[in-house]
Amino acid sequence: MSEKNEAVLDVISKLAKVSADTLKPETELVADLGIDSPKALQLLVELEEALDIEITDEEAAKLESVGDILEMYASK
Amino acid sequence: MAVETPAKESLRARVYASLLQLVMGALSLTYRIESFEGEERWKRLQVETSPAILAAWHNRIFYLAMLIKSQLLNRGFKMAIMSSLSDDGEIGAAMGRRAGLRVVRGSPTRGGTAGFRRFFRIMKSEGCSVLILPDGSKGPKYQAKMGVIVLAQLSGNPVIPISFSADRCWRAGSWDRLIIPKPFARIRIALGDEIRVDREASADELEYCRQSVETSLMELNERVKPSGVEAEK
Numbered sequence: 001m002s003e004k005n006e007a008v009l010d011v012i013s014k015l016a017k018v019s020a021d022t023l024k025p026e027t028e029l030v031a032d033l034g035i036d037s038p039k040a041l042q043l044l045v046e047l048e049e050a051l052d053i054e055i056t057d058e059e060a061a062k063l064e065s066v067g068d069i070l071e072m073y074a075s076k
Numbered sequence: 077m078a079v080e081t082p083a084k085e086s087l088r089a090r091v092y093a094s095l096l097q098l099v100m101g102a103l104s105l106t107y108r109i110e111s112f113e114g115e116e117r118w119k120r121l122q123v124e125t126s127p128a129i130l131a132a133w134h135n136r137i138f139y140l141a142m143l144i145k146s147q148l149l150n151r152g153f154k155m156a157i158m159s160s161l162s163d164d165g166e167i168g169a170a171m172g173r174r175a176g177l178r179v180v181r182g183s184p185t186r187g188g189t190a191g192f193r194r195f196f197r198i199m200k201s202e203g204c205s206v207l208i209l210p211d212g213s214k215g216p217k218y219q220a221k222m223g224v225i226v227l228a229q230l231s232g233n234p235v236i237p238i239s240f241s242a243d244r245c246w247r248a249g250s251w252d253r254l255i256i257p258k259p260f261a262r263i264r265i266a267l268g269d270e271i272r273v274d275r276e277a278s279a280d281e282l283e284y285c286r287q288s289v290e291t292s293l294m295e296l297n298e299r300v301k302p303s304g305v306e307a308e309k
Contacts, residue, residue: 038222040189045196045230057190 004051008073011050012066015043025067047073085170088163093170104142106259107242113299114267117236122153127205129235130155131224133293134209135217135252139240139263141175144207149176154204158182158191160213178204192223199231208235210289215251220290225282229273235289237268239296264300268292 006020013020016033029035035043044060047053047069053076055063063069085093112118121128132140144155156178159169165181172179178198182191198204208227210220228235241264242257257263271292273285 036222037189038226041192041196041223041226042230044189044193057193060190060193 004073005070007051008047008069009066011046012043012069015039015046023066025065025070027066029064029066051076086163086166089166089170092167093174096167096171097174100138100142103257103259104146106261107139107142107257108260108262110243110262110264111300112265114238115265117267118147121205121236122148122151125203127154127199127203127231127233129199129224129228129231129233130205130207131210131220131235131237131289131293132207132239133218133252133297134212134215135250135254136239137209138254138256139242140207140238141172141177143240143265144177145175154178154202155207156180156195156198156204157207158195158212162213165213177207192227195227196230199227199233205233210293211252217252218290218294220286220293222282222286224289225273225285228271228285229275229277229282232272232275234270234272235285236270237289237292237296238265239268239293239300240265241297241300241302243302264302266296266300268296 009020009023012023012033016035016039018033027033029040029043040060044055048055051073053073055072059072063072130144149155157172158180159165159172161181169179169181180191180194180198182189182194195206195208199206206227208224210224211217224235227233242255242261244258244261246256246258248254248256269292271285271288274281277285
C-alpha cells in the first residue's frame with residue numbers, strides 16, 4: 001500500500017476507532033463507520049491537517065466511502 | 077453547501093430585514109441592562125486575540141444580536157453566525173449582515189458540516205469569533221447539538237455560554253418561543269464559565285462537554301430569570 005493511502009487510512013481509522021486493516025475502498029463512512037455530521041467535520045479537518053491539502057466543499061460533499069477519499073487524495 | 081455572501085438578497089429578505097432592523101433599533105434604545113454577570117469577561121472579548129465560541133439558546137437571538145452589535149461589533153470585534161438555508165434563514169442572514177456579522181449559511185441538517193468547516197476556517201485564519209445557537213436551527217428546544225463541541229475541539233477555542241432575561245417580553249409562537257423584550261424592559265445578562273474541549277477527547281468526554289454546555293445554559297437561564305417567574309423547561 002502506498003504511503004499516501006496509509007496516511008489516509010490512518011486518519012480514518014483513528015477517528016472511527018477501527019483498525020486500518022478493516023478499511024476497504026467500499027467501506028461507507030456513515031453506514032459502516034458511523035461518521036455523522038460532527039465527526040465528518042472532524043474527519044475533513046484532520047485529513048486536511050495530516051495530508052496538508054485543502055478539500056473544497058464540493059469535494060467534501062462527494063465523500064461517501066473510504067474509496068472516495070482515497071481517490072480524492074490521489075487527484076491532489 | 078455553505079454560502080457566505082449571496083450574490084443577491086431576495087426582495088422578501090431585504091424588506092423584512094430592513095423593517096426588523098428598524099424595529100430592533102428603536103426597541104434597543106428603550107432597554108436597560110439591570111445586571112450583567114461576567115461583564116468584565118465580556119469586555120475582554122473585544123481585546124483578546126484568540127477567538128471565542130459564544131453559545132446561546134436559539135430563542136435568545138433577538139436581543140443578543142443587538143447586544144453583540146452595540147457592544148462588540150461596533151468596536152471592531154469580528155463575529156460570524158450561521159443562518160439556515162431556508163427562506164426564513166435568508167432573512168436572518170440579511171439581518172446578520174446588516175448588523176455587521178459574517179454570515180455562513182447552513183444548518184445541522186442541511187449544509188451543516190460545510191457551515192461548521194467555514195466557521196473553523198474563519199476562526200483559524202481570521203481570528204473571527206462565532207455565535208452558535210446549539211439547539212438551532214429547528215430544535216428540540218434546549219437540547220444542545222454536538223456541532224458546538226466539535227468546533228471547540230478542533231479550534232482549541234473555548235465555548236462561552238451566555239443568556240439573558242427581560243422582565244417584560246413577548247414570546248413568539250415559533251418552535252423556540254423566541255424572546256422579544258418589550259419596550260423599556262429591564263434586561264439581566266449572564267456569562268457562563270468557559271468550556272474547553274480537548275483535541276483528543278473521547279466520545280464520552282465529548283458527550284460530557286455537550287451536556288456541560290446544555291447544563292450551563294439552563295443554569296444561566298435560571299440565574300437571570302426575573303423573580304417570581306418559574307424556571308423554563
